[in-house]
Amino acid sequence: MPDHVHTSAEDEHxxxxxxxxxxxxxxxxxxxxxxxxxxxDTTIPEGIDAPTxxxxxxxxxxxxxxxxxxxxxxxxxxxxxxxxxxxxxxxxDLLGQSRLLLARAAKADxxxxxxxxxxxxxxxxxxxxxxxxxxxxxNVRFAEVVNGDFAEATVRVxxxxxxxxxxWERLRASTDHVLSAVAVKGxxxxxxHRDYAARWFVTLAQGTEESRSRLLAALDELWxxxxxxxxxxPVEAAAAASGVGVDPATVREAAEAVLDQxxxxxxxxxxxxxxxxxxxxRTGRDGMHGEALSRMLAEMQSVARAHPRGQW
Amino acid sequence: xxxxxxxxxxxxxxxxxSHFEATIARNDRIEPRDWMPDxxxxxxxxxxxxxxxxxIIGMQPEGNWISRAPSLRRKAILLAKVQDxxxxxxxxxxxxxxxGVSRLELTEMLISGRQKYSSIFNYPTLSYADVGSIGWLxxxxxxxxxxxxxxxxxGPYGRAMIRVCKEESFHQRQGYELLTTxxxxxxxxxxxxxxxxxxxxxxxxxxxxxxxxDSPNTAQSMAWGIKRNxxxxxxxxxxxxxxxxxxxxGVTLPDPDLAWNDERAHYDFGQPDWxxxxxxxxxxxxxxxxxxxxxxxxxxxxxWVRAAATAFxxxxxxx
Amino acid sequence: xxxxxxxxxxxxxxxxGVPTGVDVPAPEPxxxxxxxxxxxxxxxxxxxxxxxxxxxxxMALLHARDVYTRRNEGVSIxxxxxxxxxxSSPDEKDPMxxxxxxxxxxxxxxxxxxxxxxxx
Numbered sequence: 020m021p022d023h024v025h026t027s028a029e030d031e032h033x034x035x036x037x038x039x040x041x042x043x044x045x046x047x048x049x050x051x052x053x054x055x056x057x058x059x060d061t062t063i064p065e066g067i068d069a070p071t072x073x074x075x076x077x078x079x080x081x082x083x084x085x086x087x088x089x090x091x092x093x094x095x096x097x098x099x100x101x102x103x104x105x106x107x108x109x110x111x112d113l114l115g116q117s118r119l120l121l122a123r124a125a126k127a128d129x130x131x132x133x134x135x136x137x138x139x140x141x142x143x144x145x146x147x148x149x150x151x152x153x154x155x156x157x158n159v160r161f162a163e164v165v166n167g168d169f170a171e172a173t174v175r176v177x178x179x180x181x182x183x184x185x186x187w188e189r190l191r192a193s194t195d196h197v198l199s200a201v202a203v204k205g206x207x208x209x210x211x212h213r214d215y216a217a218r219w220f221v222t223l224a225q226g227t228e229e230s231r232s233r234l235l236a237a238l239d240e241l242w243x244x245x246x247x248x249x250x251x252x253p254v255e256a257a258a259a260a261s262g263v264g265v266d267p268a269t270v271r272e273a274a275e276a277v278l279d280q281x282x283x284x285x286x287x288x289x290x291x292x293x294x295x296x297x298x299x300x301r302t303g304r305d306g307m308h309g310e311a312l313s314r315m316l317a318e319m320q321s322v323a324r325a326h327p328r329g330q331w
Numbered sequence: 332x333x334x335x336x337x338x339x340x341x342x343x344x345x346x347x348x349s350h351f352e353a354t355i356a357r358n359d360r361i362e363p364r365d366w367m368p369d370x371x372x373x374x375x376x377x378x379x380x381x382x383x384x385x386x387i388i389g390m391q392p393e394g395n396w397i398s399r400a401p402s403l404r405r406k407a408i409l410l411a412k413v414q415d416x417x418x419x420x421x422x423x424x425x426x427x428x429x430x431g432v433s434r435l436e437l438t439e440m441l442i443s444g445r446q447k448y449s450s451i452f453n454y455p456t457l458s459y460a461d462v463g464s465i466g467w468l469x470x471x472x473x474x475x476x477x478x479x480x481x482x483x484x485x486g487p488y489g490r491a492m493i494r495v496c497k498e499e500s501f502h503q504r505q506g507y508e509l510l511t512t513x514x515x516x517x518x519x520x521x522x523x524x525x526x527x528x529x530x531x532x533x534x535x536x537x538x539x540x541x542x543x544x545d546s547p548n549t550a551q552s553m554a555w556g557i558k559r560n561x562x563x564x565x566x567x568x569x570x571x572x573x574x575x576x577x578x579x580x581g582v583t584l585p586d587p588d589l590a591w592n593d594e595r596a597h598y599d600f601g602q603p604d605w606x607x608x609x610x611x612x613x614x615x616x617x618x619x620x621x622x623x624x625x626x627x628x629x630x631x632x633x634x635w636v637r638a639a640a641t642a643f644x645x646x647x648x649x650x
Numbered sequence: 651x652x653x654x655x656x657x658x659x660x661x662x663x664x665x666x667g668v669p670t671g672v673d674v675p676a677p678e679p680x681x682x683x684x685x686x687x688x689x690x691x692x693x694x695x696x697x698x699x700x701x702x703x704x705x706x707x708x709m710a711l712l713h714a715r716d717v718y719t720r721r722n723e724g725v726s727i728x729x730x731x732x733x734x735x736x737x738s739s740p741d742e743k744d745p746m747x748x749x750x751x752x753x754x755x756x757x758x759x760x761x762x763x764x765x766x767x768x769x770x
Contacts, residue, residue: 091397091406094413095390095625098633099681100421101702101713107414108716111407118403145402169636215712222705225646226639233635322459323401330516331402331459331509364737376670382659389660418717425701428683433676434703445669449661473660480659491700540662548665562662612664634678640705641679647706 055122055144060196063127067261072195073128074157075258077147078304079198080120081158084148085312086179087113088319089166098169105215109176112208116201121147123197136327149323153306153313160295160303161244163312170223170233174241177216181278182248184209185270194262217281224285235287243295249274252304355556360486363429371555374548375485376430377446378557383423384441384448388622390416392456393465401459408505409462415502419495426487442627450608451534453616460513460520460527466506468528468535468573474499475569476539484556507576514581521581528577529585533603539566541605570598684710685735686718687728696728704729 063069090110097103125132125143132143133150141149161179166172187209190202223230249271258264282289301307323329347366354361361367390413397413400406424434440446451469456462477499480492510528513520540546540562552558560568570589577584588601610616681703687696699718704710710729719725 088398091410094397094410095387095394095417096629096632098629098636099703100387100417100424101704101717102636103417104414104421105713105716107410107417111410111414114403114407114410118407121403141402145404148403149401169633211715218708218712222643222709223636223639226641226643227635229635230639230642318398322396322399326401326517326520328517329401329520330512331405373670373672374665376672377665377668378659378663380670381663381665381668385660385663421702421717422700425683428701431673432671433674433680435676435678435680436671436674439677440669440671446671447663447668449659449663451661469661476659476661494700538661552665608662637678637681640709641681644681644705644709 055118056126056197059200061123061126062196064194064196067194067263068257069128070130071254071257071261072198072263073124073131074254075264076120076124076127076198077131078157078252078254080117080124080147081156082162082183083113083120084117085156085158085315086162086175087111087117088315089162089164090172090176092166093172102169106172109212109215112205112212116205116208117148118144119197119201123195123201126197138328140328140330141323145323149320150327153308153316155306156303156308156312156316157306158303158308158312159244159248160309161241161248163303163308163315164241164244165311167237167240168233169219170230171237171240173216173219173223174234174237176212177220177281178241178245178248178278180209180213180216181274181281182245182267182270184213185274185277186265186267189265189270193264198263213277217284220281220287221285224287234285235290238287239290239292242290242292246294247297247302250302250304254304355484355554358556360489361484362486370551371557372430374552374555375488375557376427376432378552379423379427379430379485379488380432380437380440381446381448383420383427383437384446385452386416386420386423387441388448388452388626390420391622391625392452392454392618393462395456396459396462399459400462405462405509412466412502412505415498419491419498422491422494423488426485426491429487438626438630442623442630444614444623447612448622449538450611450616451538452622453611453618454530454534455618457530458523458527460510460523461531463506463509463513463524464527464531466502466504467510467576468506468531469538470499470502470506471573472535472538472569474503475565475572479559479565482559488557507580510580510582524580525582528582532585535569536566536600536603537605537608539563539569541608542602567597570600574598681705683732684714684729685732686710686714687730688714688718689726691725696726701732707731 063072087110090106090113093106094103094110097106121144122142125147129143132146133155135141135146135150139146161175164175184206187202187205191199191206193199193202220234223234225231249267251266251268255264255266259266259269279289297305298307323331348368351361351365351367351371354365361371393409393416394413397406397409400409424437427437428434437446441448451472456465474496477492477496481489481496483489483492510524513524543549543561543563546562549558549561553561574584574589586601588599590599592599607616611619614620682705683701684704684707685701686699688699689696702710702713702717704713707729710731711727714727714729715725719727
């Protein structure tokens with residue numbers, strides 16, 4: 020049978036992918052999407068204040084939801100195919116983190132979930148993502164900034180992942196099983212994001228005159244929002260005190276040290292730009308955002324809100 | 332390799348040709364280092380490169396809805412799917428590169444309009460149901476085209492297609508699953524699905540190319556084992572496969588001539604508007620200009636990044 | 651309607667009269683081509699899975715993880731510049747002296763692993 024050649028070629032192909040394509044691991048959540056927390060112990064440990072846990076999980080979930088949305092906007096727009104794929108991977112990782120965190124928030128305290136019209140089948144994590152107003156989002160303002168060029172994407176991913184990784188390395192020890200499990204998985208993902216961005220940071224800094232000047236401009240643009248990442252919101256203080264969460268102020272030194280390594284390798288000085296103030300002292304964690312977020316949400320939520328009883 | 336400058340005598344040329352023909356006749360694969368007729372090489376480059384372009388341009392119509400996906404689950408599925416298309420484009424460009432073309436040159440030919448891509452992507456996506464219709468009908472049609480290509484005579488193309496087909500079957504399933512979920516939803520959603528299927532059915536049939544009588548290249552491509560089935564055979568297969576799926580879904584396919592033919596044991600069906608297809612091929616489709624402008628902008632905006640990486644690598648190598 | 655001639659792939663595209671770009675130099679300096687080898691799980695050989703472009707080795711590894719493994723845990727990846735591979739054809743009749751012997755398409759992308767190589 021002349022077809023034997025092709026059959027064996029396919030077998031050989033299969034062996035090349037043994038352990039790679041046998042599962043659906045690359046589909047962000049596998050292919051069973053029904054309950055993001057299926058199989059995870061969601062009971063709230065003794066001594067933990069449920070509303071604090073929910074509010075804290077929302078903050079972390081909103082950070083990655085908004086950041087993921089921005090990075091996903093790069094899809095089909097990256098400088099080359101390889102980086103298009105890399106950026107999509109980063110967006111997918113962050114989206115996966117959000118889904119778990121929003122589901123965790125809803126499970127811990129369902130009063131955070133907005134009321135939907137009767138008959139709406141939207142699961143709680145979708146109600147949180149698609150039916151809250153901008154002022155109810157608790158993400159840091161850094162995540163919502165409108166995209167710029169590829170240098171801006173590089174700086175954005177680098178700063179965000181250096182910060183989040185520093186927090187999440189400690190979050191692995193959370194007394195909440197869910198947050199701890201999410202952090203264990205997330206640390207691997209964030210380490211990759213950081214390495215990817217650090218690599219590009221050095222490359223652009225040392226590449227051409229144009230790439231260096233674009234990189235420095237992007238750094239100056241995002242730097243004013245960097246200190247806000249380490250502010251301690253009362254929810255974060257309470258979450259840290261009860262062992263559920265991490266006070267970001269306590270990881271500042273570690274994060275700065277990592278960032279300094281990258282800056283040194285790239286021969287880029289720390290920017291001398293002042294931090295951006297809030298509104299009446301309030302910033303992203305307080306639900307006080309820039310103009311970009313409501314615009315982003317108007318787009319992101321448009322289909323879900325047009326069909327509040329829709330099945331997706 | 333100065334010996335390569337030596338002109339071949341007629342005998343050697345004939346040997347090479349007969350060796351090539353014998354490999355094809357054995358249903359064996361041609362590999363990049365094998366001698367191959369120039370026409371074979373060029374036909375392959377045209378087909379593989381334009382297949383790759385189709386994957387890359389194909390990211391746009393669906394990418395149009397990533398930012399508006401109505402649930403976190405749908406957003407992840409769609410993002411992963413569009414990402415896969417970039418991967419498929421990359422595998423295919425790699426296969427084309429084994430034939431002596433550079434990916435950057437192919438990209439230039441795409442954005443200058445000298446090479447084409449599948450006209451299906453010149454249709455707009457107008458509702459979220461289109462994400463489902465593209466998965467079900469467009470990816471379904473693509474699978475009909477692509478599965479036989481896993482056995483194409485050129486090794487790298489066939490191997491790229493094996494990997495593509497594995498992922499593509501997930502794409503079709505997610506599209507169909509989105510539509511079935513929407514059909515269980517509200518009246519508005521059901522209407523949205525029907526309207527979307529009405530718009531994509533005919534363009535999906537066009538994806539197989541014009542009728543065999545109007546496809547003079549098919550015979551040579553089949554003789555070379557590049558192509559394994561004719562346009563009409565594949566179109567028939569797609570229609571036969573889709574009709575029961577449409578019934579299960581609860582939508583009506585917009586073709587009054589669609590009917591089971593007992594004698595042929597196949598469905599009879601009408602012909603799409605080939606004039607509209609030709610307009611798309613000529614660049615006059617609803618989204619041709621937009622798709623190319625998007626690709627051109629992304630490529631040009633990325634030039635400084637690519638140059639920076641090249642410059643950095645050079646510095647590193649000499650440091 | 652013969653000028654409509656089109657053949658499938660993802661969808662029908664015209665083939666007649668379309669330029670190929672064969673042997674046309676890249677319009678800007680192109681990142682070198684890398685071949686990617688993956689060991690999907692312990693106990694198996696690294697197997698060629700495809701190729702990609704990258705400016706340097708480190709970037710090639712990062713890209714290979716993204717493109718070919720989706721960063722699956724426990725996967726070992728090799729990347730090697732295509733122009734660093736010395737190859738013979740699996741076919742003894744490989745015409746080393748054929749007209750196109752020095753052409754770039756002789757790079758060993760998708761270099762074939764013989765079917766009968768056991769997983770040692």
